[in-house]
Amino acid sequence: MASYHGNTRSGAPEIEQIITVIFAGCLHIILESRCPYVSFPKHSSEQILSFPFPSPSSSPSPPSSCSSSSIGLRDKWFKLAHRDCPAALENIGFSHQSNLEPMIVDVILVKRSGNWDLVNYSPKRGYARNLSGKEWYRCSSENDEFGCEIESEKIIERWVVQYESKQSGDNGGGVMGSNRATCKSSHELYKKSILLLRSLYATVRLLPAYKVFRDLISSAQIRAYNLGHRVSSFVEPFTSREEADMQSFVFPPLDTSCGRLCLSVVYFSSELDIISEPSTPISPQVIHEYVGSPMVEPLKRFTAVPVSQCSPSSSPFGRRHSWSYDLYRVSPSSVNPSPSPTYSESCASMPKQLSHRFPPASLRHHIPNETPPAHMKDPNFHEYWPSPTFSPSSSPSPSPPAYNPDSHILKALFGSESAPFGLSVSRLSPLASMPKNQLLPPSPSMGTCGHRVAKTDGYAGLYPTGSMVDKLFASAKEEAGKLSGVKQSSNSSSMKSFSRSPSRFSFQDNFDDSEFSGLLIPDDDDLPESSTRPDAAALFHLLEKAPPLRPDISITTNLVQDSKPVIEEISPESLLGESASLNFSSSEIESSKTTADAFTELVEYKKMKELLLKQCKGTQA
Amino acid sequence: MNCEVCQLKELEVEHFEIREVLRCILHTILFHRALGLVRPKDVDLELFEITYVQCGDMELERKIDEKIDQFIDRVEKHPNKKNQICLSFYEVKNKHATWFTNKVERLFWEHWYINLNVMQHPKTPSGKSHHSKLVVDPGVEARGARRAALEASLRDVLFQIIKFVNEKKDHVPSIPNVEGIPFPYEITISSSSDSAFGMDMFKRMLQTGHPTMLS
Numbered sequence: 001m002a003s004y005h006g007n008t009r010s011g012a013p014e015i016e017q018i019i020t021v022i023f024a025g026c027l028h029i030i031l032e033s034r035c036p037y038v039s040f041p042k043h044s045s046e047q048i049l050s051f052p053f054p055s056p057s058s059s060p061s062p063p064s065s066c067s068s069s070s071i072g073l074r075d076k077w078f079k080l081a082h083r084d085c086p087a088a089l090e091n092i093g094f095s096h097q098s099n100l101e102p103m104i105v106d107v108i109l110v111k112r113s114g115n116w117d118l119v120n121y122s123p124k125r126g127y128a129r130n131l132s133g134k135e136w137y138r139c140s141s142e143n144d145e146f147g148c149e150i151e152s153e154k155i156i157e158r159w160v161v162q163y164e165s166k167q168s169g170d171n172g173g174g175v176m177g178s179n180r181a182t183c184k185s186s187h188e189l190y191k192k193s194i195l196l197l198r199s200l201y202a203t204v205r206l207l208p209a210y211k212v213f214r215d216l217i218s219s220a221q222i223r224a225y226n227l228g229h230r231v232s233s234f235v236e237p238f239t240s241r242e243e244a245d246m247q248s249f250v251f252p253p254l255d256t257s258c259g260r261l262c263l264s265v266v267y268f269s270s271e272l273d274i275i276s277e278p279s280t281p282i283s284p285q286v287i288h289e290y291v292g293s294p295m296v297e298p299l300k301r302f303t304a305v306p307v308s309q310c311s312p313s314s315s316p317f318g319r320r321h322s323w324s325y326d327l328y329r330v331s332p333s334s335v336n337p338s339p340s341p342t343y344s345e346s347c348a349s350m351p352k353q354l355s356h357r358f359p360p361a362s363l364r365h366h367i368p369n370e371t372p373p374a375h376m377k378d379p380n381f382h383e384y385w386p387s388p389t390f391s392p393s394s395s396p397s398p399s400p401p402a403y404n405p406d407s408h409i410l411k412a413l414f415g416s417e418s419a420p421f422g423l424s425v426s427r428l429s430p431l432a433s434m435p436k437n438q439l440l441p442p443s444p445s446m447g448t449c450g451h452r453v454a455k456t457d458g459y460a461g462l463y464p465t466g467s468m469v470d471k472l473f474a475s476a477k478e479e480a481g482k483l484s485g486v487k488q489s490s491n492s493s494s495m496k497s498f499s500r501s502p503s504r505f506s507f508q509d510n511f512d513d514s515e516f517s518g519l520l521i522p523d524d525d526d527l528p529e530s531s532t533r534p535d536a537a538a539l540f541h542l543l544e545k546a547p548p549l550r551p552d553i554s555i556t557t558n559l560v561q562d563s564k565p566v567i568e569e570i571s572p573e574s575l576l577g578e579s580a581s582l583n584f585s586s587s588e589i590e591s592s593k594t595t596a597d598a599f600t601e602l603v604e605y606k607k608m609k610e611l612l613l614k615q616c617k618g619t620q621a
Numbered sequence: 622m623n624c625e626v627c628q629l630k631e632l633e634v635e636h637f638e639i640r641e642v643l644r645c646i647l648h649t650i651l652f653h654r655a656l657g658l659v660r661p662k663d664v665d666l667e668l669f670e671i672t673y674v675q676c677g678d679m680e681l682e683r684k685i686d687e688k689i690d691q692f693i694d695r696v697e698k699h700p701n702k703k704n705q706i707c708l709s710f711y712e713v714k715n716k717h718a719t720w721f722t723n724k725v726e727r728l729f730w731e732h733w734y735i736n737l738n739v740m741q742h743p744k745t746p747s748g749k750s751h752h753s754k755l756v757v758d759p760g761v762e763a764r765g766a767r768r769a770a771l772e773a774s775l776r777d778v779l780f781q782i783i784k785f786v787n788e789k790k791d792h793v794p795s796i797p798n799v800e801g802i803p804f805p806y807e808i809t810i811s812s813s814s815d816s817a818f819g820m821d822m823f824k825r826m827l828q829t830g831h832p833t834m835l836s
Binding site: 079080081187191192194195196198199201202203205206210211214249251252 | 649652653656657658659660661663670671672673674776779780783784786787788790793795796
């Protein structure tokens with residue numbers, strides 16, 4: 001053995017060269033099926049290319065003469081076209097000092113600790129260091145990349161490739177010879193090495209660790225374990241306890257004229273049970289930046305409606321995104337740390353146009369840790385974004401939100417009933433069963449409107465765009481006009497259509513007449529004459545706080561179900577209908593209103609209301 | 622040249638498992654004998670958690686599937702019999718054709734015998750069809766245990782192939798410089814009760830000289 005330190009190539013040089021290539025081939029086959037992120041060292045392929053292999057007619061031809069042009073020359077050795085490894089670790093390299101040194105490949109199962117943050121991780125480069133000349137290669141596991149702590153490491157496989165020279169190894173002639181013929185020529189050795197590597201290729205796929213490897217490379221989930229490897233010449237032997245749990249498979253040795261090549265593996269078969277535990281998905285986290293996020297896209301704001309940042313409803317985006325307001329109500333802003341199956345259910349109930357606003361939890365893993373823009377750093381804003389888990393069961397009690405005079409319209413529109421669909425439906429029924437005079441309190445009259453909108457929309461308070469808020473503001477004014485008799489329709493059919501559906505909100509298909517007709521159009525019984533004064537006061541207050549209507553705001557809505565076309569622009573004329581006795585003009589709206597003007601409008605509204613009531617009576621009669 | 626024979630461990634399979642089991646075994650053997658340049662393809666069994674390797678040769682795949690279909694047909698025609706597939710490798714000798722014959726002598730150098738015992742499902746009486754669904758069904762646990770046992774046996778068979786391939790290498794002829802399978806082969810199907818079954822074996826013994834029987 002000592003004599004070989006100075007003479008690394010004992011025996012026939014061709015045989016030694018084949019043995020060297022066999023070592024490299026074994027390493028490649030083992031690593032490509034055990035470590036997802038290893039690529040074969042480049043310099044070893046150069047060694048293979050430079051190997052002068054004799055080419056008699058009946059022998060396997062050297063790689064250079066193989067016909068396949070799409071396969072690298074390295075791959076043509078041993079007639080096995082390897083596929084490329086999926087990834088490569090940096091600084092991979094090894095030095096093969098001598099064929100007489102064994103090559104020991106340990107496949108290590110690395111378990112990560114549970115506390116690791118995918119969002120805030122910073123990828124770290126894997127390291128590889130050559131500790132000594134004896135240790136060919138050392139590679140860290142992939143845990144470093146994720147900044148996780150390694151909880152435990154366990155060697156689940158140990159491959160040993162060893163070449164014993166005849167001069168050094170004294171295994172006894174009887175054991176060494178047996179019935180196997182010695183490879184006296186390099187061609188014969190090459191043929192047998194092909195068979196050996198074919199067997200190795202099939203064997204690595206039959207062992208339990210291959211399943212772990214496949215799980216790691218195929219699963220999109222990040223598991224709590226990973227596979228690493230270590231290549232060295234000297235390792236600590238297993239303890240007797242470990243050996244008791246391990247099984248071994250020894251390939252029949254390959255005898256040459258100069259020595260014997262032995263390949264064996266010791267592996268755990270029980271490790272599979274530990275690995276096959278279902279991995280828990282990463283807890284969902286709220287992503288504040290996504291396509292279409294109001295944080296990313298500057299939103300139009302109603303300058304006439306100052307908002308405070310004290311409550312969810314008064315957020316700068318609360319008015320535009322009533323759906324978000326609703327979601328605030330459903331659950332607090334805390335992120336649910338546990339896996340939330342309800343999230344997917346909730347997402348399923350969301351409208352399609354909103355689904356993109358809440359990407360699934362799995363996608364959040366891939367969102368880099370970018371610094372959000374300045375306007376999104378508002379802490380008040382963050383608390384308004386809903387947690388990903390919201391469900392009807394988790395919605396709070398239907399208590400009205402904190403009153404904010406600045407967002408009274410919003411609250412009036414949506415009220416406390418802007419809960420998820422299921423909840424709103426359940427809430428509607430008790431409302432429908434309530435006496436009618438209780439259905440229209442002064443302020444929640446707008447709330448009922450929001451109710452109805454939620455119902456017909458089918459999304460229960462989840463409204464997609466800010467234009468909807470504009471519609472609702474417009475409809476608030478229209479509603480005020482109706483209640484006071486301002487809105488007049490030219491015929492009874494339009495009155496019916498109005499009573500039957502809040503078509504101005506463009507939610508008509510799923511509208512249930514029986515539930516809402518009583519809510520929208522108050523009958524005479526509901527609104528006695530004595531209640532006009534409180535209504536008028538509320539209406540006046542509402543109008544005072546309402547933002548000015550802008551003629552350039554475009555919406556798509558059907559205000560009436562009759563033959564009138566879809567109104568694309570809000571204008572006072574379109575809202576009130578052609579038969580409206582009161583003409584609003586943009587100039588009148590935009591002009592500053594005095595108290596007298598307000599009262600004038602109030603009177604006109606009242607007239608319109610009376611007119612509408614009369615028409616209703618006439619229709620019902 | 623000696624002819625090596627390998628009798629693989631007998632497997633008890635159900636009818637629907639025949640195709641997967643035979644594909645796995647035949648392709649594993651052929652992968653070890655396709656000593657030309659191959660592009661290995663990993664195939665996962667659907668019924669078992671086993672991954673085996675194919676040569677990546679479509680023509681070979683088609684031929685094997687044909688033979689498996691024939692085997693399945695034979696099983697259906699001859700139930701309650703132990704069926705066997707024999708994969709043999711040979712060399713072609715004396716290709717010269719005479720005036721009356723065009724006989725090509727085949728010199729077999731390896732035989733692989735795959736023994737399958739196909740389980741037959743008991744036929745349920747028509748009058749007890751409702752009860753039979755409850756009784757005949759062995760249950761999920763029993764089925765799972767049987768499946769696990771078959772998977773372990775199949776894995777043993779694959780390791781048996783690997784071990785045999787590495788122990789017996791000297792009888793393998795020189796590898797020609799071709800892609801895929803350089804050695805001609807044939808697949809024959811026989812049943813245990815066939816009168817020709819023994820004759821087939823006898824013929825091969827005569828052709829190959831002194832076979833070495835290995836179990």
